[in-house]
Amino acid sequence: MDFVTLLLLFLSLAFSHVLVTKLRNTKLPPGPFPLPIIGNTLHLGRNRAHRSLAKLSKTYGPLMYLKLGTIQTIVASSPEMAREILQKHDQVCSNRTVSLAAQATNHHNGSIAYLPAGSKWRIFRQICKEHLFTAHKLQSSEALRQEKLQQLRDYLHECCGSGRIVDIGEVAFVTSLNLISTTLFSPDFSHFGFDSVQEMKGTIRGLMNVLGTPNLADYFPVLKLIDPQGIKRKAEGYFGKLLAMFDEIISERMQSRCMPSSLDYPKKNDLLEVIIDLNLESDYDLSLEDIKHFLLESSSNTTEWAMAELLRNPKIMSKAKDELKTVIGENKQVGESDISKLPYLCAMIKEAFRCYPGGPVLIPHKADTNVEINGYMVPKDSQILVNVWAMGRDSSIWSNADMFEPERFLDNEIEYRGHDFEFIPFGSGRRICPGMPLARIMMIIQNES
Structure with missing residues (x-):
């Protein structure tokens, strides 16, 4: 055995010793024993992972370690x-x-919820804090919301007068959707009693479901190209439908504002108008895709x-x-x-x-x-869930x-x-x-x- 081979063997053993010692000295939070390869993925259950995690926390404590495939996960309860x-x-x-579903249609690169805490995220955060959700701005758009609520009251009175059964879920959905769309864009997205309500409801509920469904491709990155559960494919379909609805509204508004005759353009008292104003009058330089994804933050x-x-x-x-x-x-x-x-x-x-809560586990x-944290080591790049x-x-x-x-x-x-x-x-x-x-x-x- 030559010197080089002996040296490589010695270095390998030394590295292994250092690694094992480091792992032994690293005190991870308690958690269930992980199975080979799959880790603790079976502990999540088929549905309602938040309930499974809550049950596990009763055994392993308020700070828990799970190995979900290759992903180290910390759960706070x-x-x-x-x-x-x-x-x-x-x-x-x-x-x-960022989950694979949230990466569909590149949503994570334009969503304040998923963007890394960098310059674009700070811009979006500043727009929200200083221009969109201030007390003054919300007060100025109250009339829009009161109009939608009056439509709700009128519809309920009409149903009561005619003896029609009221689907509370549908009524709540349409009102929520129109309150959001009116505040954001001015036009309604849906109407009481129309067949399109169920389609829109199915799209939004479907998107929320795929974003919240445990995905094997998130735990085993080698499966991302295969997408075995079809979650990214479904998310692309749902995102695509919603973004297509936004396209016409936003593009038409931006074109109207940029035309030479825009000085006579009657401004609308909605959040889209605020964003376009900021984009035209400042250095924010947001693209159409940025604006669409920024506005596509979910209701519950x-x-x-x-x-x-x-x-x-x-x-x-x-x-x-x-x-x-x-x-x-x-x-x-x-x-x-x-x-x-x-x-x-x-x-x-x-x-x-x-x-x-709209999201039982925080993003x-x-x-x-x-x-x-609390005497335990949370490893770098760990996923952290707050239940x-x-x-x-x-x-x-x-x-x-x-x-x-x-x-x-x-x-x-x-x-x-x-x-x-x-x-x-x-x-x-x-x-x-x-x-x-x-x-x-x-x-x-x-x-x-």
Whole structure:
């Protein structure tokens, strides 16, 4: 055996010794034993992974380690661990692990939810914070939302008068969709009772499902080209339908603004107009694709769940009605400035967010470096999941955690603005949902109607 071979053998053994010693000295969070190759993927279950993760946390604790195929994953299931990740170590853990579904049609490169915390993300964040979701801007667009709510009331009165059955899910969906589209673009996307409602509902629900479905290609990157579950293919179809709808609206508006006669163009009081103004009058330089994907941030079915709970709990509905009659008066329209005068209605919306957060697990974060959390090592590039649903249903935090009880929020000052970590349906830290102010208003005024 020559000298070179001996040297290579010695270096290999030395490297192996250092690696094994390092791994032994690295204290990972506890978790179930991973199987060869597949790791802990079977522990996620077929559906509702957030429930499976919550159940596992009862055994392994609030900070848990899973090996999902080749992906090292950290799961936080308590307010204390959420605070460590989203506040104390926010800078290190602020980037994203982007799923294959979110990469469909290149969505992740134009979405504030998935962009890395770089220059484009900061531009989008600045637009949201300073121009789109300010109190002044939301107040100036209130008339648009009140018009949609009046259409909802008129439709419900018409159905009651004719004895027609009302599909609460469809009505909530159409109203939510039109509240969003009117605020963003001005025109409605759908109408009550039309066949197109089901198609649109299927598209949006389908997109939300594929974005939230565990995907083998995310855990085993070698499978990405094969896409064995067809998740990326489905996501491309859903994204494509929605983006095609945006194309005509946005392109027509931008062309009108750029024409020589645009000085006489009547501006619309919507968010698209604000974005175009900023793009034309500043150095943002956003492309059409940037604007489309930026505006394509999802709504949730929280409104539908809140209405279902009201129907299942007539006492709660009665209390909400009594408050409206006392504070606003009968048959009077609630203005957005009245929201602060309706504590029970606000408590009801908080309870809906607690029980049915739009995303039961926050969009995955990623550790940019090795970081110590609660005495455990979180390895660099780990995927970090914060199980909001688990915290909302934790009996050590909430009494009668599985019951819908708005009264729990009447006697405390817990808010969902990212500071009370037992209740973060919109996330926290620099990655908190920028559309939270609009979502809150929409939920309250829609349930009032």
